Amino acid sequence: MKKLLRIGFLLPVFWLLVSNFAWAAGTPAIDTGDTSFVLVSAALVMLMTPGLAFFYGGMVRRKNVLSTIMQSFIIICIVSVQWVLFGYSLSFGPDKSHLLGALSWLGLKGVGLEPNPDYAATIPHLAYAAFQLMFAIITVALVTGSFAERMRFPAFLLFTVLWTTIIYDPLAHWVWGAGGWMRNLGVLDFAGGTVVHISSGVSGLITALVLGKRLGWGSEAMRPHDLPMTVLGASLLWFGWFGFNAGSALSANGLAASAFVVTNTSAAAAALSWIFTEWILQGKPTVLGAASGCVAGLVAITPASGYVGPLPAVIIGLFAGVICSLAVSYLKVRLGYDDALDAFGVHGIGGTWGALATGLFASKAINPAGGNGLFYGNPGQLWVQFVGVVATWLFAAVLTLVILKLVAVFTSLRATAEEETMGLDLPMHGERAYDHIL
Amino acid sequence: MKKLLRIGFLLPVFWLLVSNFAWAAGTPAIDTGDTSFVLVSAALVMLMTPGLAFFYGGMVRRKNVLSTIMQSFIIICIVSVQWVLFGYSLSFGPDKSHLLGALSWLGLKGVGLEPNPDYAATIPHLAYAAFQLMFAIITVALVTGSFAERMRFPAFLLFTVLWTTIIYDPLAHWVWGAGGWMRNLGVLDFAGGTVVHISSGVSGLITALVLGKRLGWGSEAMRPHDLPMTVLGASLLWFGWFGFNAGSALSANGLAASAFVVTNTSAAAAALSWIFTEWILQGKPTVLGAASGCVAGLVAITPASGYVGPLPAVIIGLFAGVICSLAVSYLKVRLGYDDALDAFGVHGIGGTWGALATGLFASKAINPAGGNGLFYGNPGQLWVQFVGVVATWLFAAVLTLVILKLVAVFTSLRATAEEETMGLDLPMHGERAYDHIL
Amino acid sequence: MKKLLRIGFLLPVFWLLVSNFAWAAGTPAIDTGDTSFVLVSAALVMLMTPGLAFFYGGMVRRKNVLSTIMQSFIIICIVSVQWVLFGYSLSFGPDKSHLLGALSWLGLKGVGLEPNPDYAATIPHLAYAAFQLMFAIITVALVTGSFAERMRFPAFLLFTVLWTTIIYDPLAHWVWGAGGWMRNLGVLDFAGGTVVHISSGVSGLITALVLGKRLGWGSEAMRPHDLPMTVLGASLLWFGWFGFNAGSALSANGLAASAFVVTNTSAAAAALSWIFTEWILQGKPTVLGAASGCVAGLVAITPASGYVGPLPAVIIGLFAGVICSLAVSYLKVRLGYDDALDAFGVHGIGGTWGALATGLFASKAINPAGGNGLFYGNPGQLWVQFVGVVATWLFAAVLTLVILKLVAVFTSLRATAEEETMGLDLPMHGERAYDHIL
């Protein structure tokens, strides 16, 4: 009797045992909750790039709206294919001298249905690759804000392929790749302050400088042609950013919830501080200001989102709104570059603030795997963050210059004066956005 | 041999034991599936407010579209910050006399990465707070539909801060807070029929009455300026409402699936009954009717969504479409108030119908934690629901009046005739939505 | 001591034992991660139909935009109610001669909060029903692209009810219903190449032929009236399609991740190949081409998405873009039918290519529950796919013809010349989309 019981008892326990040993031995097991979370997050981040297309598209003049939207849209396509073919391997493949991933995962070979514990132990490796792809996409798309309304489409295509391969892929490896030097150094960048925002903003600035100003800049009014479209874009960005930041926890856990809350808080605070800055300095709180402000707040919280609590998020957001708003209204005018839709002013400046703020406000109480910042007794972190920021600025600036020179060898970068005056939609794509006369 | 086996066997079992005891002792453990579901639901509910911005924005005249969109958008920002600072504590903090939460969770202090079993035992407390935040946001935003096209922006800002703090936070405590009196009384409100829809609809009505009619009301045609924008808004609302209702199960379980199905069913039925009502009474089935109808159906099913099955959902939806459509086309005209975008007609009336319908159709077969309604043998529930409805009407109406009087002390509520004629976009925000002449 | 330990030890183990036995005995248990994934996927797929409304709405002339959007929107409502009342039962109810589901699940009776292991063992049966509903909705909506700008609204309503009942419900049973003949035959259709795309595309073609060409076809320019709206639609389609294809794994697992990746890859590849085809043959890479291309890629990968790896997805996408682009630009013009928005050209042709491509590229390495295709040594699969395609073409074509004849008995199908000239929005719905003169 007792024996029987014991046997009946041992059988399932044995199964448990085995499964537990397996677990204990570290063989990663897929968690459906985490997988669900990361796949949905990847979809949310994907939606950010069309969101950006509308955010930017609403801000340009009517005659350029299609060419602006097209840039973001085609970037989704180009980077998606590049990533599968070799981009993912360059970024996350087995480390080569802390600088780049090896090419052993070409065509996603070996990137399979099982987890890769180096990156995420509870979700399929392919889910991680898909999630990361969406980051690669939006980063290049952000750059387009600086050179809107004047770049030729063929030059833009070439630029995109080169930029994502030569700048984004290595940077992603440095910061997030197993073995990357910034990761090893301890730079904290939860969801891409350096990799995504500084790199795109700085590259945008360089491109704007190389291309030169739009015809009529400074003399003609260049008003947004459809602000509700811009608000739609900002809303989709905000919505998708939950996937961006909370999803970067790579697990549906407390850290994800925390990242979710601080993301929302910072966006809100920055929108408020941006419109109040405007209200005080320029007389009116604008809708464009609110939309831009929330994006500035989202940018700034991105690197910090897995390391700070809600009150620091309020502070990070408030500052982001003020700083970026001043950068866009005064710095740009003072220095006189034509960063058409302020990719540099919002992402370059906001990303830099966010990366440094992470060095101020990071706390191990939120994320034991992270670090403490200056205000939690560890000034060293701020220094590390600073190193990360400087390296990213330099890398992005220099290589963007190189890429532009290279592209210019093959095809001319800038539209002709006639094309620019006509608006790029017709000369580049043979289409008009709206049929005002039927 | 046997001993070795036994030891190798005991070790993991011991671990199991401990973890099981922990579990048995009721220490809540995070479930990644539930957390994923609630975080994604929170993101979906967040998207509803921009959805509402477009739903409303399309219905106003071209000259007011930005000011209308801005109201919803800024509400996201204001309430997000208020919630983190003190709103969540007021609503869900430790109970004070069944009326309000204590201020012990200011700045989300103590609202952490672990579950709070009072509210949701399997998700991080912060995830619950984030999810609830999105409800607070959309509720205030709904009110703006009544006073569109005539309220001054500074007055609106003040109104928002006061309304969410003085009306929403206590109401949320009454109905959902641990210890709230309506919750104790047994009022069934799964996802916010009273808290969200009645309160906003009734407050909208009061505000519309206090502000007075728009200039030209009754004589000029006030046509929607962009109906596709309204359909976009309705679609985002419908999409987000899955998070609103199904997410309110706070777990990815059968109840969530049931809430999902009845939500969709009621929306569909109401859209159909609205357009058929129009078709019969006014001659054409309109697109605005379909968009309004689905929202009416979503409103009505909200309080019932966790308690009723699919066939009652069809009935609730069909009635919602008819009732709200009549309220909007006849009641408003008869009584002569200018509820500009029908926040009262759809949310006030629809929410009331839904709260009462919950008392008719609720069934313990769907949700054992709920109750039975009149048609399932428990007339008492209808009475309880009625009490909840009346209390909400009175509370919202009286306090809205008080808030408006208070705001009027500091700043004038209504735009000047010149501003209103010009459209609020230029005077309030210094912007125009579209650049019709370049 | 030892005894005590053993008892303390036995208790939880006993519980485990029981739960394990339960599990072993195959009683399905709900997995929250899977449920979360499928419910969110259902929401994503729901959003596709409004997405389609905008995709199509942007392509029609200004005077028809509301009637076009209304068709998709009302389809959501009609099919949602039909599905709950009897549609789900017809499709997935207990098998009748491999052709249809029995009516035993009318009103979703018996479709409950527990899993139905015939379809999905780890999610509530209602979640499965909700997910499948969204497929039924979008399929009918796709058809409307062919007959845009000329069908009367009452005829359209009748057509919708009949089409979804007589064509969609049986087809879904054949391919996905337990006992359906195509399923038994081994036709591989992961997410609806035959059921959704071929059926809608072919039915669209037939309807376009029966209704005849739009007035002025071939002589007047019929330009899209709002291309950013079309891009918005395409973006929402792409976003929702992650739910469509990855969600069809019905579990948040490696297969879902794989489906997610190949879906995105094929969309991207097809958009690129479409615009390069245009660029070479017609001189410009267009935004409409990019938007149409991504949809073509999504269509083509749909049946294959659970069976192929990333590199085959690149190939499937590249071909889809070229084939569909040629179908739309040359085949249509050559044969001279007025498939207004190319539902046939994209969904009929693209779906056929995808179904056959599944027979080429399917691999058991990706999905052991699937099959191998021609290139993996199993030419039989291609034949089976071919049978599935032919059956679907015939079934959809013949029954659409029957339905149209039937509808024509009750009400005239086509708008009068005056209505068509005026645009359908005013005569059918008494509304105009935009208020160009206030």
Place this chain on the structure above:
Amino acid sequence: MTKLSCIIRPEKLEAVKAALSKLGNCGMTVSQVVGCGSQRGWKEVYRGVETTINLLPKVKVEIVVKDDQVDQVVDAVCSAARTGEIGDGKIFIYPVANVIRIRTGEKGEGAI
């Protein structure tokens, strides 16, 4: 024949239409314009760049009438469109050489 081109406030369009149809006059062509005159403009700001827009939305109503109807139409439009505030607009009066009804080919006053 004479053409009256009336630049009015957008919100007065309905009133003007009503006034004209009271006169039995229902032929008109309407378009959206922006204009400036004595009315002050509004300041616009986009990301710190300020511009004054003094072109404000107006509606142009063009009415071709027989010469003997000019005065009564002018009076009708004026009283329907007037608010008394700056920005009420103008009526510009032009000679018309001829009118042709496309449908019938009719010419002259009969075609109006």
Place this chain on the structure above:
Amino acid sequence: MTKLSCIIRPEKLEAVKAALSKLGNCGMTVSQVVGCGSQRGWKEVYRGVETTINLLPKVKVEIVVKDDQVDQVVDAVCSAARTGEIGDGKIFIYPVANVIRIRTGEKGEGAI
């Protein structure tokens, strides 16, 4: 010189353009208008509020021609824009005092 201001159905714009270019005449300025005349209006309903819109979409084509071309242009427009149904529109003919080509400063008929 003479200006022809043709109010036509929107869907006839292409045909009118084609007819004009057959005449070798390609100078024109086109705008979107709404208008009413004998054509009946349509009922609009928004949330129960009914209005009749009798302003229907039209296109205005303005063509400035030498005086001796007026007749042939009128004929060309009429036959291209005619459907025979009410609502085909009108051609209004106005005298033009002068024309200046901005690019060159040329004046008079040569500038057309």
Place this chain on the structure above:
Amino acid sequence: MTKLSCIIRPEKLEAVKAALSKLGNCGMTVSQVVGCGSQRGWKEVYRGVETTINLLPKVKVEIVVKDDQVDQVVDAVCSAARTGEIGDGKIFIYPVANVIRIRTGEKGEGAI
């Protein structure tokens, strides 16, 4: 009185407005038009269907002035709107029979 109807490039509107306000002239009515003339068109393609659009976006600025101001306004507009490339546009000059200020009922030159 005289009406100047200036068809200009959209991007020249600001310059023309500035030039006019330098003359102390701020009354004008502006509308969006499309036009063709000697300027070449652009090819459009939608899903393989190709059309040439030769109607390009322009802006129409209508200015009513006293007869003695015509020349200086013409000069101002011309020099502000000129690029020297084809497509700069035209100024059409029409006689005006009368002007009425709706607000006050004033007529004639004083109403401009």
